[in-house]
Amino acid sequence: MSVEQLVTAALALADEQGLAAVTTRALAEKVGISAMSVYTYVPGKPELLDLMVDAVYLAMPRPSWRSRSWRTRLTRVAESNRDLLRAHPWLTEVAALSRPPLGPGVMAKYEHELAAYDGTGLGDVDTDAALSYLLGFVQAHCRAAHDAARASTDSAVSDADWWAANQPILARAFDPETYPRAVRIGSAAGQAQGSAWDADRAWRFGLARTLDGLAALIDRPPAPRGG
Amino acid sequence: MSVEQLVTAALALADEQGLAAVTTRALAEKVGISAMSVYTYVPGKPELLDLMVDAVYLAMPRPSWRSRSWRTRLTRVAESNRDLLRAHPWLTEVAALSRPPLGPGVMAKYEHELAAYDGTGLGDVDTDAALSYLLGFVQAHCRAAHDAARASTDSAVSDADWWAANQPILARAFDPETYPRAVRIGSAAGQAQGSAWDADRAWRFGLARTLDGLAALIDRPPAPRGG
DNA sequence: TCATACATTGTACAGTGTACAACGTACGGA
DNA sequence: TCCGTACGTTGTACACTGTACAATGTATGA
Numbered sequence: 001m002s003v004e005q006l007v008t009a010a011l012a013l014a015d016e017q018g019l020a021a022v023t024t025r026a027l028a029e030k031v032g033i034s035a036m037s038v039y040t041y042v043p044g045k046p047e048l049l050d051l052m053v054d055a056v057y058l059a060m061p062r063p064s065w066r067s068r069s070w071r072t073r074l075t076r077v078a079e080s081n082r083d084l085l086r087a088h089p090w091l092t093e094v095a096a097l098s099r100p101p102l103g104p105g106v107m108a109k110y111e112h113e114l115a116a117y118d119g120t121g122l123g124d125v126d127t128d129a130a131l132s133y134l135l136g137f138v139q140a141h142c143r144a145a146h147d148a149a150r151a152s153t154d155s156a157v158s159d160a161d162w163w164a165a166n167q168p169i170l171a172r173a174f175d176p177e178t179y180p181r182a183v184r185i186g187s188a189a190g191q192a193q194g195s196a197w198d199a200d201r202a203w204r205f206g207l208a209r210t211l212d213g214l215a216a217l218i219d220r221p222p223a224p225r226g227g
Numbered sequence: 228m229s230v231e232q233l234v235t236a237a238l239a240l241a242d243e244q245g246l247a248a249v250t251t252r253a254l255a256e257k258v259g260i261s262a263m264s265v266y267t268y269v270p271g272k273p274e275l276l277d278l279m280v281d282a283v284y285l286a287m288p289r290p291s292w293r294s295r296s297w298r299t300r301l302t303r304v305a306e307s308n309r310d311l312l313r314a315h316p317w318l319t320e321v322a323a324l325s326r327p328p329l330g331p332g333v334m335a336k337y338e339h340e341l342a343a344y345d346g347t348g349l350g351d352v353d354t355d356a357a358l359s360y361l362l363g364f365v366q367a368h369c370r371a372a373h374d375a376a377r378a379s380t381d382s383a384v385s386d387a388d389w390w391a392a393n394q395p396i397l398a399r400a401f402d403p404e405t406y407p408r409a410v411r412i413g414s415a416a417g418q419a420q421g422s423a424w425d426a427d428r429a430w431r432f433g434l435a436r437t438l439d440g441l442a443a444l445i446d447r448p449p450a451p452r453g454g
Numbered sequence: 455t456c457a458t459a460c461a462t463t464g465t466a467c468a469g470t471g472t473a474c475a476a477c478g479t480a481c482g483g484a
Numbered sequence: 485t486c487c488g489t490a491c492g493t494t495g496t497a498c499a500c501t502g503t504a505c506a507a508t509g510t511a512t513g514a
Contacts, residue, residue: 024471034494036472045471107406114408124415129432132371132424136433140367144359147323179334181341188351197359205356206363213440228461251502261463263503272502 003041005031007051011088014052019090022048049094050101056088058105062112070218071211073116077131078138078207085142092143120218130214137210145199230268232258234278238315241279246317249275276321277328283315285332289339297445298438300343304358305365305434312369319370347445357441364437372426 009030013022024045028035042048060080065073085091100106113135117127176183193201236257240249251272255262269275287307292300312318327333340362344354403410420428 037493107401107409111406111409124412125419128412128416133433133436136367140363174334179338182334182338185351185355189355192352206360209360209440212443213436216439264462
């Protein structure tokens, strides 16, 4: 038995059955030891979670940044983080931005993603802030997407059905005179997307906005010809 | 006893001692009934949380949108949501974007914040997406800020001390040759902010980027003089 | 006065993380 | 070869969670 095997087993549990399935007893049974023996290898549950985070970070692909355009590079950063959070939805419940577990995985991920900002002309502090900002968007999006998916799965009624079923009730309960925009825009958005929230559309919208926001910092404002 | 009193008591517990302190037994004791009597007024814990969310939304201030500038209006939307999440940090652990609890508080908040987009020229679907995007940023920021604050509080060692103490160890463990950017930018950011993560700075940075990103959609690209 | 309905309650169960003490065993020194 | 020590492993136990269930009180309408 080793720490690595424990972490691998814990990852399998979390990926397959969610973070709540990662219990001391379940993990112990999966690797064939008693519950308390887990504490031989790991001081406690928080440390186990730290190790899980560092492990999945370490396993991320790190392609070289060959593209000249910073937008392309940052898009790849965002997409690879989205892929990661899709594969391990429990990350959004665990990953902390401040005081991250300073393991090799965290460091390697940080270094690689900072490198995507090479050539943007940003200073050190701004680069760090810009990366945090980008990752914050990805995390917020994936958390929302995960919540939405879980809501659809748990209740066995699809998002579209739920929306269709509730819409008439809502229309009656909340008359358009007190909530004109909410009723109009809410049903417009719901109808356009076939649900109350469309993950792909939100992703494209949010990523475009995020990159445009960074562009205002990176591609200097076009001081027209004489600045 | 009434549902309102229960929700009020639950809010007090959550605000003062965190969401984990909102247990059936603690809530029951606070209002002077038995644990199981809680189920007379509320079907279960999830419904209680929904009611708590709707209650704090309903209590938010809703000033009229007199400002002409959409940037000013959206800034106010962001700030009032930040204030809300500061006063009730547990909201970041509960509030779901999809399928929100459709109570009067949620509706009133939605309506009021949609109104801030009046005059931006955005269509219904884009308005909804833009609002979700803005609120997503605020929520991500406040979650990070809350995590950072909790890390400082829990461990009794201030963020600056922790950073100062770990920095030499990190410098030795992770040599600048394998992680050049991470070491340089990480310590630069840490030094500049006196900690690994500065909430105010991140807020100003993130809000500016978010508004700039929306500006690219709202203030049409300046087709220079002949569009 | 009585039947009915309902608010309230204590008990109980299956879980959680982990403190504690007991146990088996492997290993260094005589 | 024998033994003391150290350590990996384990079962039990505790305080805690949400809530199902059955029993108890109590208020109200006939």
